[in-house]
Amino acid sequence: MVHPIVRSFATSNELSVSLANLVTELSAKSIEAHDRFTVGISGGSLPKLLGADLKHRKDIKWDKWEVFFCDERIVPLDHEDSNYFVCKKELFDHVPIPPEKIHTIKPELASENEPKNEEATDPVSLEYEQQLIDVFAKASSIKFPLFDLLLLGVGPDGHTCSLFPGHPLLDEKDLWVVYIGDSPKPPPKRVTLTLPVVNHARNVAFVATGSGKQDILHQIFEDPGSNLPSQLVKPVNGKLYWFLDDAASAKLNLPK
Numbered sequence: 001m002v003h004p005i006v007r008s009f010a011t012s013n014e015l016s017v018s019l020a021n022l023v024t025e026l027s028a029k030s031i032e033a034h035d036r037f038t039v040g041i042s043g044g045s046l047p048k049l050l051g052a053d054l055k056h057r058k059d060i061k062w063d064k065w066e067v068f069f070c071d072e073r074i075v076p077l078d079h080e081d082s083n084y085f086v087c088k089k090e091l092f093d094h095v096p097i098p099p100e101k102i103h104t105i106k107p108e109l110a111s112e113n114e115p116k117n118e119e120a121t122d123p124v125s126l127e128y129e130q131q132l133i134d135v136f137a138k139a140s141s142i143k144f145p146l147f148d149l150l151l152l153g154v155g156p157d158g159h160t161c162s163l164f165p166g167h168p169l170l171d172e173k174d175l176w177v178v179y180i181g182d183s184p185k186p187p188p189k190r191v192t193l194t195l196p197v198v199n200h201a202r203n204v205a206f207v208a209t210g211s212g213k214q215d216i217l218h219q220i221f222e223d224p225g226s227n228l229p230s231q232l233v234k235p236v237n238g239k240l241y242w243f244l245d246d247a248a249s250a251k252l253n254l255p256k
């Protein structure tokens with residue numbers, strides 16, 4: 001049973017400082033343990049909350065980072081909908097992560113004829129999965145990559161990454177990266193890490209702010225049987241964190 005470490009902050013600035021503290025700590029520990037820090041970043045509001053304080057940190061060995069995206073929209077990398085584009089603006093442009101260590105999708109591989117969702121594969125997701133294999137499985141064959149940290153958001157419907165309530169992709173047990181062509185959250189075409197990959201991470205941190213997340217957080221924490229994608233995130237051996245602001249956590253019974 002995973003017991004999440006839940007922290008709620010009066011302001012998003014305080015959340016960003018605490019999140020940057022955790023990232024700094026995990027980066028140092030990971031680099032000390034295995035000479036790199038492998039991290040996956042989600043889109044939405046997360047990149048801004050992540051970068052706000054982290055981009056000023058000087059005590060991080062950025063050249064040891066390997067950055068992936070927990071999900072990514074299949075749009076050009078300079079498009080405002082691209083998670084890479086947003087992360088570049090909020091973090092990558094401010095810190096010296098070697099460009100070759102920031103692993104982006106290749107949207108140009110997107111095929112005209114869209115694969116049927118049940119195939120759950122397409123050129124973009126297959127190529128991105130190969131990038132993960134190159135980084136994580138070069139030495140030995142492994143069933144799933146062990147990310148040092150995955151940074152997740154949560155949608156008002158309880159989705160995370162691009163894994164949405166009731167979607168067949170929630171049942172994927174083997175692939176590391178899959179394609180979704182009917183994302184209820186626009187844009188519709190995306191690639192996403194699968195639940196087994198998320199649940200094999202050493203650390204998973206959800207970040208959620210704003211009163212618009214009150215109800216879904218109440219359901220996630222108070223109604224465990226809802227089977228929401230965010231509730232299916234139960235790291236096998238890893239730690240689970242929730243970084244919230246008080247506006248989002250208002251309906252939770254958190255110890256004061």
Ligand SMILES: O=C(O)[C@H](O)[C@@H](O)[C@H](O)[C@H](O)COP(=O)(O)O
Pocket residue numbers: 042043044045046070071072073083152153154155156159160161162185208
């Ligand atoms: O690419 C994406 O759309 C995100 O990865 C997505 O999963 C996001 O994390 C949630 O939708 C929450 O987004 P907000 O934090 O902006 O509400």
